[in-house]
Structure formats: C-alpha cells, structure tokens
Amino acid sequence: MKVTIHYCTQCQWLLRAGWYAQELLSTFGESLEQVALAPGHGGHFEVVITLDAQDTSEVLWERKRDGGFPDIKELKRRVRDRLDPERDLGHIDR
Incomplete structure (x- = not known):
C-alpha cells in the first residue's frame, strides 16, 4: 500500500505534510510501501491511499x-x- 499526501505549496503546508508522512512511517514502517508528498496549489490538502497494484x-x-x-x-x-x-x-486506540 502507498500513501500520497497532496498539499498546497501556496499555503506553505509542506512542513505539515512532511510531519504527517513522518508519523505514518514511524507507526507503520515497512508495512507501507511508500509515503509520497505531492505538491499542488489552490488550498488542496488530501491524503490518498493506494490499495493494490491496479x-x-x-x-x-x-x-x-x-x-x-x-x-x-x-x-x-x-x-x-x-x-x-x-x-x-496502543494508546491511540484508547
């Protein structure tokens, strides 16, 4: 599975997107094939998960x-x- 974080460069959301990516990688590690940052514009912020090879x-x-x-x-x-x-x-589920 892959996670892509689309973020707005105009809004300067790179640090926020990077922090989310870091947290996901810290928690899920090699269970995730990839966490990608995808720059965009127009106030767009979206987290997408790709589930399979298709x-x-x-x-x-x-x-x-x-x-x-x-x-x-x-x-x-x-x-x-x-x-x-x-x-x-762990503590997140409580």
Missing part, C-alpha cells in the same frame, strides 16, 4: 470535505483500518 485508491482525508486537517490519531486509525484492521495502535 492503483485502486481511496481518499482517506480531504481538507474541505472533512473540515480542516486530521488529528494524527484519526489519520493513523484510517490508515490502519485499510492496512491491517486487527493491528493495535
């Missing part, structure tokens, strides 16, 4: 749709639910 993807978080930026706990839960639903995220 590039089936799902939007996990979209800033306008979901009301701002995700809490890291919620983002990790959403990734875990697609990657390995049985996985315990």
